[in-house]
Amino acid sequence: MSLEPFVEFSRNMTLSQVIEAAATNFQNTEWLLQGGLDELNIRRVNAEKIYTGTLDTGKVTIYGKDGSYFYSIDKNGITANNGSEDTLKFDLATGLLTIVSALIQSAMGFPRVELDPTNNNFRIEQDATTNITFNPNYLGTTPVINFHDGAFDGYIGYFNALNKLALTTPDDGGVEVEISNGGLSGDVSLRPADNLNVPRWSNVWNEPDGVSLQTELDQKANGSGINGTVYVASTSGGPATTPITFVDGVRVS
Structure with a gap:
């Protein structure tokens, strides 16, 4: 009516x-x-406030004050637009939520998780100086996971030009591990700044043969070592009067 x-x-x-x-x-x-x-x-309704229960309509569009920003709801879902692009889309049929950036944080600011379109990365931050950053385009070519704790950085990155996966930590030396070429024929390189420490040689294994390095060393000593005593000079040019005794190739005295 x-x-x-x-x-x-x-x-x-x-x-x-x-x-x-x-x-x-x-x-x-x-x-x-x-x-x-x-x-x-x-x-048309011009009002400072509208109070309602159920708003039954085919489409609701809420515009910003300048008329370019808007937020719309229709039978397909929800869309938010900043005047030049859709910054949020929610598809009711599939439940797919698409957003161009996101920040989830505690009431105190940290910890927080941020999807950063400006720097093209995804960060998990414990505080202002401790974070894990996932960067799919580090230096324009390389996907990298960066671990930052105060003044130290470490990363895991794949370098496509070198066909190499590298683990490096921290900035001041640390250790670098490289896996190159890929597949079963690839190389693994270890470059520690100081020592490469293992608990014992029995923890280093020849996987195809199922033999540890300690076993290999024992077999080499037992199979080809000398037994007996030899005499060597204790000083340069001196007489060979100092005895050295070997058992299965191992010096015992």
Whole structure:
């Protein structure tokens, strides 16, 4: 139902016209008071605030003050636009949420997780100086996972031009581990700044043969070592009078 125009009373109206106008205006007022206002009766509302329960419509678009920013909801989902691109899209059919950036943090600011489109990375931050950063395009060519703790950095990165996966930590030397060429024929390089420490040689294994390095050393000593005593000079040019004794190739005295 659409409203009839409200009738203005005038001095020239007859009694029947006054009665008819009053009836029309009464009917319109009753219709409005009973909540019968619909799309046939209203084209635009200018209001500071609108209070409502269920808003039943095909599409709702909320514009920013300048008219370029908007937020819309329709049967397909939800869209937010900053005036030049969609910054948020939610597909109701699939439940897929697409956002161009995100920041999830505690009330104190840290810890937090950030998807950063400006620096093209994804960061997990414990505080302002401790974080893990996933950078898919480090230096323009290399995907890298960076570990930062105060003044020290370490990273795991794949260098496509060298066909190499590298682990380096920290910045001041540390150790660098490289796996290159890939597959079963690849190389593994260890470059410690100081020592390469292993618990014992029995922990280093020849995998295809199932033999430890300690076993290999023992077999070499036992199989080809000398037994007996030899005499060597204790000083340069001196007589060979100092005995050295070997058992299975191992010096015992």
